[in-house]
Amino acid sequence: MAFAIASRRTLAPTALAAAILMAPVSAPAQTNYAAEAAKNPGAASKPTPRMADGHPDLNGVWHHFFGIGTIEKVGESFVVGGAFSPKSGALYNAPLNDAKPEYKPEFAAKVKSLNDSQVREDPALHCQPPGVPRLGPPHQIVQTPKQAIFLYADSTGNQWRVIPLDGRFHGTDPELAATYNGDSVGHWEGDTLVVDVTRLTDETWLGDNGLLHSRKLHVTERLRRAGDTIQYQVTAEDPEVLQKPWTLSRTLTLQPDALEEAAPCVDKDAGHYVTLEHHDNTR
Amino acid sequence: MRGTSRLAWAAPAALLYALPLLAHHSFAAEFDATKTVTLRGVVSKVDWINPHIFIYVDVKDDAGKTTTWALQSLPPLFFRGSGLTKDVLLSNKQEVTFTANPAKDGSQAYGFLTKLGYPDGHVFSMSPQDADPSLRKAQK
Numbered sequence: 001m002a003f004a005i006a007s008r009r010t011l012a013p014t015a016l017a018a019a020i021l022m023a024p025v026s027a028p029a030q031t032n033y034a035a036e037a038a039k040n041p042g043a044a045s046k047p048t049p050r051m052a053d054g055h056p057d058l059n060g061v062w063h064h065f066f067g068i069g070t071i072e073k074v075g076e077s078f079v080v081g082g083a084f085s086p087k088s089g090a091l092y093n094a095p096l097n098d099a100k101p102e103y104k105p106e107f108a109a110k111v112k113s114l115n116d117s118q119v120r121e122d123p124a125l126h127c128q129p130p131g132v133p134r135l136g137p138p139h140q141i142v143q144t145p146k147q148a149i150f151l152y153a154d155s156t157g158n159q160w161r162v163i164p165l166d167g168r169f170h171g172t173d174p175e176l177a178a179t180y181n182g183d184s185v186g187h188w189e190g191d192t193l194v195v196d197v198t199r200l201t202d203e204t205w206l207g208d209n210g211l212l213h214s215r216k217l218h219v220t221e222r223l224r225r226a227g228d229t230i231q232y233q234v235t236a237e238d239p240e241v242l243q244k245p246w247t248l249s250r251t252l253t254l255q256p257d258a259l260e261e262a263a264p265c266v267d268k269d270a271g272h273y274v275t276l277e278h279h280d281n282t283r
Numbered sequence: 284m285r286g287t288s289r290l291a292w293a294a295p296a297a298l299l300y301a302l303p304l305l306a307h308h309s310f311a312a313e314f315d316a317t318k319t320v321t322l323r324g325v326v327s328k329v330d331w332i333n334p335h336i337f338i339y340v341d342v343k344d345d346a347g348k349t350t351t352w353a354l355q356s357l358p359p360l361f362f363r364g365s366g367l368t369k370d371v372l373l374s375n376k377q378e379v380t381f382t383a384n385p386a387k388d389g390s391q392a393y394g395f396l397t398k399l400g401y402p403d404g405h406v407f408s409m410s411p412q413d414a415d416p417s418l419r420k421a422q423k
Contacts, residue, residue: 272388
């Protein structure tokens with residue numbers, strides 16, 4: 001057989017990890033932010049490059065989504081590594097300490113219901129774009145004096161956002177439809193790029209766990225480069241469903257390798273779910 | 284032998300190694316970790332898609348009838364920079380031995396791939412035991 005019963009020594013930590021990961025909402029999120037930081041030692045204390053206009057230079061590849069798993073070549077074989085290797089697993093389980101959004105009491109039951117059947121209800125699990133803010137921090141940034149382009153190779157497919165930096169306001173045409181990534185405008189506050197996002201569809205969630213929102217969602221992203229890192233902070237305000245604004249933070253590290261085009265997303269799982277175990281993909 | 288196929292069921296405890304991986308993508312909602320199917324066939328098609336790639340293997344039974352198994356594997360972004368591509372999987376026309384966890388819903392010839400083994404001994408494996416020789420020694 002492919003799998004022999006492991007010795008107690010090797011089985012124990014794996015079984016423990018399995019037990020932790022099988023737990024529903026309280027499970028620690030597996031991400032590769034810490035592993036990416038390890039690829040660029042001392043990144044935060046490196047010099048911060050600047051553009052000709054004096055603003056910090058945010059150009060670069062900053063994150064690879066789904067980097068929690070890696071396939072590694074060992075001799076002629078290919079084996080799974082990353083979060084699933086006993087040697088490197090801990091790096092991918094570094095806690096993010098994300099706060100949970102606080103919903104108004106009248107929405108609590110709906111959020112719980114969506115969360116309980118997340119595997120069936122989650123739009124992003126079934127190939128719909130996650131939308132802003134769930135899409136997460138930019139994977140690559142292309143910056144010019146008048147606009148920034150955020151690129152994403154997401155599991156739901158390739159995503160992009162064009163963020164004008166020329167001082168314009170949000171479009172006010174009532175005919176403009178709400179979209180997954182909304183209407184973004186950016187400006188500099190000192191060395192921090194602030195991106196203001198409106199006109200977001202309510203067909204998305206704020207995160208993995210049934211986190212619904214309304215059309216009143218307003219998102220603010222703040223990006224501050226320090227050396228070869230970016231402190232990324234995103235705040236979601238939705239006075240219709242949330243009791244107070246919800247903020248997440250991520251530390252991004254400049255990566256040496258190029259962003260790779262995401263494969264198309266085709267949902268082949270939907271018809272096969274028998275039970276309702278969670279399927280989190282923390283971004 | 285090309286004309287034979289073999290079906291085997293593993294002990295539940297044997298699959299604990301795979302669980303951290305599988306838990307991540309709600310494996311348990313869809314596949315039965317307590318069962319393992321072992322069969323031989325030839326990789327005939329690969330769907331390089333999110334959220335998980337699919338590898339299709341044509342399996343011939345003793346009567347010569349071919350059944351194509353659809354084997355779910357890992358997210359395509361896991362393979363970034365690994366050298367394991369759709370072309371690599373398709374170019375090897377040798378018969379492979381694969382193990383998979385079957386679907387809980389009873390779907391025939393549908394499972395989660397745990398290992399592809401080639402005649403020359405090389406594998407594409409979900410098991411950390413194949414990545415780390417010290418783990419292999421420990422279980423003997």
